Amino acid sequence: MVLSSAELKDIMQPHFRRILDTSRSFFPSSNGVRKEGFSPDVSSLGDECPENRTFLHISPKPESGQLDHDGFDLRVGTRIYRTDKVSLSVKEEDLIKGAKKHYLDLGESFVLLPDEHGENVYYIITRERIKKSPDLEFLVDSKSTSARVGIMTHQVGRTNNGEIITQIQPYSFSLEVIAGKTMLSQTVLRYAGTPFMTIQEILENRRTAERKGIDLTVDGTSVLEKSLKSRGVLLHYNTHLALVALRYNRDNMPPIPMDALKGSLDWEPYFEIEKGNSKIDIPRRRLCLMGGIGVVYLGAQYAILTREHDILGGTCVLNNLAVFFHFGYAGEITLEVLPSVGCTIHHGDPAGEIVYDKIEGRFDERALEHTGIYQGHKAPMLAGMFKQLKL
16 A cells, blocks of 8 residues: 655654554454555554564655655665676675775765666665565666666665665766765565456556546547556557657767756757657667557556567667556656667557556545646656657
8 A cells, every 4th residue: 555745754753764554554454464556554653663564664764855655766875886787686795896986975966977788887875774574575667757868777686784776777878966865766665476456457447437547548539448468558659759869979968967957958969859650760779768659547556567578678679768657647658768779660569568556555535636747748758857848
């Protein structure tokens, strides 16, 4: 079950500990059976992690801008390591021995340099220290803003103090981050091992005139049922317009400040417009922002867009650099494509399946009025710090 940002701020204690107690939640689980979906409700607080209870501890206290209705963002910490290798499992001791080390003060800026081959690999230790009970799991991925400037992020480890080790690969541009402030990755919390929504559950929670629910519409007509696949709803590429990143040039491409104000940067030094019709041709190693066909509605569900081995991700192409959709979202979807070879995408090619997850517990119905900067946008949309195109 999901906590609103207001609820999270209300329960933060001086020691910044959150205790999640499913036995006293608004959706009781008195028989001890785990629920499906996202994080359990907060119903008791304390300074000690109780045994045999679901708990989550975050320190230091998250700021209001970090918290969403169904997860939170991770801040860049003060320790950054740089290598030319990716790994699915990393210990900080190994990074200290084998990587180039950058130790920062809080508030100090640092520039991440791009590599079109992905060989500038940064391992960033988060500002947050997190402890949790074994029945909870984290999903960590790029924020939408990060993905739209060509960043791939993953969680690849934890430190002994509970900090998350994130692996950051900037492919397209140099990026300025600030220790203790910049948020490149986001996380959601769910019950470990619980299933995502079935096709039947998706249909039972579809949008109606009386209820904000799941839907996919094209020109105002629902195409939800005919878009259903084995795990969710299949999304397709729209090739009518794309935004293609210009090849990186250190001399005329200043670092993009990731904490710049919304709409404060000109996009022309970084992107060019590519108009297509039935297809879009993407040069190799060039980030491309495209739209999905149709308008996606989530209602009171969370969603993840898959990176499919049998769709586009099985070729020499990275796609869908950001895959989390927050509940209450309604709008078109901007998709990121980053091919290592020249790539042709035809209108209607599959982009991935939207997989839905239940949200258990209480939440303010007003939270369904999603107010994020990408809510209701017309795709493709640039990262939020750029001045936007009038599409």
